[in-house]
Amino acid sequence: MELRGLILSLQEMNVAKPDDLERFVMEDGLTELLDGIYRYGVQIINLDMFHADTTEKLGLVLGLHHLQPEECLLLVATDKTLSIKGGMKLAAVGFVNPTLPRQRLAGVKMVVEGFEEVDFYFLERAYQREHGIPWTVIETERCFLREMVVGDLDELYQLYQGKNITRYMEGLYEEREKEEEYTKAYIRDMYGFYGYGMWIAVDKHSGRAIGRAGLNHREIHGKPSLELGYLVGEEFQNQGFATELCEGILQFAREGTEFEEINCLIEKENVISIHLAEKLGFQWQEEWGGQGKNMQRYTKKLHF
Numbered sequence: 001m002e003l004r005g006l007i008l009s010l011q012e013m014n015v016a017k018p019d020d021l022e023r024f025v026m027e028d029g030l031t032e033l034l035d036g037i038y039r040y041g042v043q044i045i046n047l048d049m050f051h052a053d054t055t056e057k058l059g060l061v062l063g064l065h066h067l068q069p070e071e072c073l074l075l076v077a078t079d080k081t082l083s084i085k086g087g088m089k090l091a092a093v094g095f096v097n098p099t100l101p102r103q104r105l106a107g108v109k110m111v112v113e114g115f116e117e118v119d120f121y122f123l124e125r126a127y128q129r130e131h132g133i134p135w136t137v138i139e140t141e142r143c144f145l146r147e148m149v150v151g152d153l154d155e156l157y158q159l160y161q162g163k164n165i166t167r168y169m170e171g172l173y174e175e176r177e178k179e180e181e182y183t184k185a186y187i188r189d190m191y192g193f194y195g196y197g198m199w200i201a202v203d204k205h206s207g208r209a210i211g212r213a214g215l216n217h218r219e220i221h222g223k224p225s226l227e228l229g230y231l232v233g234e235e236f237q238n239q240g241f242a243t244e245l246c247e248g249i250l251q252f253a254r255e256g257t258e259f260e261e262i263n264c265l266i267e268k269e270n271v272i273s274i275h276l277a278e279k280l281g282f283q284w285q286e287e288w289g290g291q292g293k294n295m296q297r298y299t300k301k302l303h304f
Contacts, residue, residue, distance in 0.1 A: 003127045005065060005072035006037060007058075007090075009047045012077045015099055029115030040120045043067065047081070055086030073127045079103050091130030093123065109192075129192065137199055138248040145199040145213060145245065147191050150183050152200050155209040162234035168270045169231065196256065198229060201245055203236075210236040213245045215253060218263065220288065220297070226259040246280055254302045264298040274298075 016025040034044060043065055047053070050061045062069060069088035076082045077097040082105060085092060094111035096103075105111060110126045112118055125135055134147035153176070159165065160172050173179040190197035198214040213230035228249060232242050253262050264277040265288060274296065282298035289295070 001070055001131060001133065003040075003042060003071065003073055003124050005043045005045055005062070005067045006034075006075060006123065007045045007047065007072055008075040009077075009081055011048050012081055012097070012100070013075075013095065015097060017099065027115050029118060033115055033118055033120075037120055037123075042120070045072075047084075053080075053084060055084050055088065058084050058086075058088070070131065073123055073130075075123075076105065076108070077103065079105065082106075082108065089131075091127045093126045134200075135191070135195075137196065138245075138252055140244045140248045142205070143201050143203055143210065143241065143245060145201055145248065148183060148187065148198070148200050148212070150180055150187075152209060153179060153183065156200075156212070159209065159211060159231070159233040165231065165234065168267050168273070196252070201232070201241070209233075210241060211245070213242075214249060215257070215262075218265070220263065226253060226257060226262045228253075228262055228264050242276055243279065246276065250280065250300070250302075257302075260303055261299050261301050264300075265295045266298065267293060268296055 010026070011024075013026055013030060014024050015027055016023055037044065045061060045065060045067075047058070047061075050057065052058045052061045059069075062072065069090040072090055074082070074085060074090050074092040075095060076092055077095040077100055082092065082094075092108050094103075094105040094108040095115075096105075096111060096113045109129060127133075128135055132149075134149050136144050136146040138145040153172075157172060157176075165171070173182065186197065194217075196215050198212050198216065200209050201211045201213050202208065203210050211230065211232040213232075216227040216229050218225050218227045228246060230242055230246055230249075232245075250262070253259065264273070264282050266273045266277060277298045280300065282300045285297045285299050287294055288297040
C-alpha cells in the first residue's frame with residue numbers, strides 16, 4: 001500500500017480571524033504542502049467541492065477519483081469531518097485550528113498545530129503508522145535501517161544462533177510466542193510513542209537482515225538517557241557494517257532527538273565494542289553498575 005490521496009476540507013483549514021481583512025487564510029506551510037504534494041503522485045480531494053459530509057458521499061467521491069480508503073489520508077480539524085470516516089480504513093492526521101476550539105479529534109494518533117515542518121514524508125509516515133507499515137528510518141551506503149515487524153523474527157532467530165552473539169547481550173525468548181508478544185508491544189509503545197528504537201538492519205543488495213541497531217532509553221543516575229546499541233550477525237562481521245550503521249544512527253540522534261549526549265554501555269571484556277566506540281568518538285566516563293553487570297560507560301556529545 002502507498003499514499004495516493006489527501007482528503008481535507010479547505011474551509012476547515014481556514015485560520016482567518018474575525019478581524020482579518022481576508023475572509024480565507026491558510027497557513028503558509030499548508031499552502032506549500034498542497035502546492036508540492038502533486039509531484040509525489042498524491043491527489044488532493046477538497047471535501048467542500050463535493051459537499052461530502054457523510055461516509056456514503058465520501059465513498060462516492062473516492063470512487064470518482066479511483067481511490068480506495070486505505071490509499072488515502074484525511075487531514076482533519078473538526079470532530080464532524082472526522083466522523084465521516086466511519087468504518088473506513090482511512091488514516092487521519094489532526095490539525096488543531098485555533099479558530100475551531102473544543103474539538104476532541106478522538107482516535108487520531110498524530111496531531112499538528114501548524115504546517116511549517118509538515119511535508120509529504122511526514123504525511124507518508126503518519127499513513128504508514130496507521131496501517132502498521134514499518135518506517136524506513138536511515139539509509140547508509142550499503143544498508144537501510146527500518147522498524148521491526150513480527151515477520152522479522154525468523155531472520156532474527158537465525159542471527160542470534162551465532163555462538164558469540166549473546167555473549168555480551170540478552171538473547172531472544174526461547175518461547176516464540178513470548179518474543180512475538182514482546183515485539184508487538186515494542187512496536188506499539190517504542191516506535192509509536194518515540195518514533196525510534198532498535199531497528200532492523202537490511203543489506204540493500206541481498207535484502208537480507210544482517211542485524212539490528214538503533215537507540216535505547218536508559219535511566220542513568222536517575223535521568224533518562226539515550227543509548228546506542230547494535231548487533232551484527234556473525235556472517236556479516238568484520239566488513240565495516242557496524243561502523244556504517246552506527247554513524248548513521250548518530251546522525252539521526254543529532255537531528256531527530258533532543259538529547260545532548262549519547263551513551264555506550266559496554267562490558268569491560270568486550271574489547272571489539274570498546275574499540276568501535278572510541279573510533280566513533282565516544283569517551284570513557286565511568287564504571288556503571290547497571291543491568292546487574294559492571295559496565296563501562298562511554299559518552300559522546302551530540303551537539304556542540
